[in-house]
Amino acid sequence: MAETENIIIRENLDGLGTDAYGNYLAHALCLAGGCRLKYNGEERELRAGDLMIVRKGKLVERIRPTEDFRVKVIYVTSEFVVLSTPLSNYGMKGQLALFLNPVMKLDDAQQEQCRKDFEMVEARLAQTDHHFRKDLLIASVQMLIIDFFDFHSRLYGVDNIPMQSASIMSRFLNMLENGTYREHREVNWYADKLCVTPKYLSEVSRKISGYAANYWINRYTILDISRLLRDKSLTFVRISDMFYFSSPAYFSRYVQQHLGVSPTEYRG
Structure with a gap:
């Protein structure tokens, strides 16, 4: 080696x-x-x-x-x-x-x-x-x-992606990969940081990836949440706080919506 x-x-x-x-x-x-x-x-x-x-x-x-x-x-x-x-x-x-x-x-x-x-x-x-x-x-x-x-x-297949669109999408994904979704899950927030409108950000995301910007925000979020839910040393309240949910009940609804089961059912 x-x-x-x-x-x-x-x-x-x-x-x-x-x-x-x-x-x-x-x-x-x-x-x-x-x-x-x-x-x-x-x-x-x-x-x-x-x-x-x-x-x-x-x-x-x-x-x-x-x-x-x-x-x-x-x-x-x-x-x-x-x-x-x-x-x-x-x-x-x-x-x-x-x-x-x-x-x-x-x-x-x-x-x-x-x-x-x-x-x-x-x-x-x-x-x-x-x-x-x-x-x-x-x-x-x-x-x-x-x-x-x-x-x-x-x-x-090959798509010709404009330089400006590639730059916007790259910066958007970099923010998500850095964990920004833990505190910010609104397309408006990311669009503001990128100096574009929410509609434009979603259009760029859909053109390049086939999915709107909101999809990627929720995808990164739920993958992180599901990983933390498997750690039984973390309480649901603690995970909810880590993602700045307004309440444990809202956190539970979010998990139910995106994973199809409640946090308790997911943890088994």
């Missing part, structure tokens, strides 16, 4: 979803066997030849690999991914689609290309005496990302 501050290579999914890789994006290529896991509240399966990209490890739970499961994983810090991402707005659409489903089914040619990309990053990572090592690693990770864009666009 080789690793550096910005890139870590592993041959298992141990630690995915834990604080150990909290600031890393995981890129996992399944080489053999399979693995079931819960992601974003839904069951997913990673099979031989599949590529899985996880931006937010906390969305991953209950990893159950088969006995013959083999995988190669490249973890890259968020900051290094930003440095390595090509000048294309396609990444925004890909980011949103992977939030909903992190697994891409690759055909034989794509699998071979992906294996070569992984091997290139690993080989370059081993070149510790290279005089331009950081630039070398940025270039190798960028090649990886460009091929990911190509794989994804062939699955979901």
Whole structure:
């Protein structure tokens, strides 16, 4: 195994979803066997030849690999991914689609290309005496990302996303990923921070992701709440307070509306 501050290579999914890789994006290529896991509240399966990209490890739970499961994983810090991402707005659409489903089914040619990309990053990572090592690693990770864009666009199609729309959506999602939804769940609040109207923010969100802005606010919120509800050391009142609900009763109604069960029923 080789690793550096910005890139870590592993041959298992141990630690995915834990604080150990909290600031890393995981890129996992399944080489053999399979693995079931819960992601974003839904069951997913990673099979031989599949590529899985996880931006937010906390969305991953209950990893159950088969006995013959083999995988190669490249973890890259968020900051290094930003440095390595090509000048294309396609990444925004890909980011949103992977939030909903992190697994891409690759055909034989794509699998071979992906294996070569992984091997290139690993080989370059081993070149510790290279005089331009950081630039070398940025270039190798960028090649990886460009091929990911190509794989994804062939699955979901290519949309020309205007620079302004991509910037607004990126800033909106960054606020949500930073946990702003715990205190603010109104589209108006986010629109004000982004200096646009609520209608425009929702139109941009719908055009890029297929969902209105309110969907993403509630999605991030309920995923966080459901994670906390599984921690039985936290009372419902405590969780309600963490999200600034006006009362435990309102918190209970929110959970019922978005999870289909009450907090008590969800906790079991």
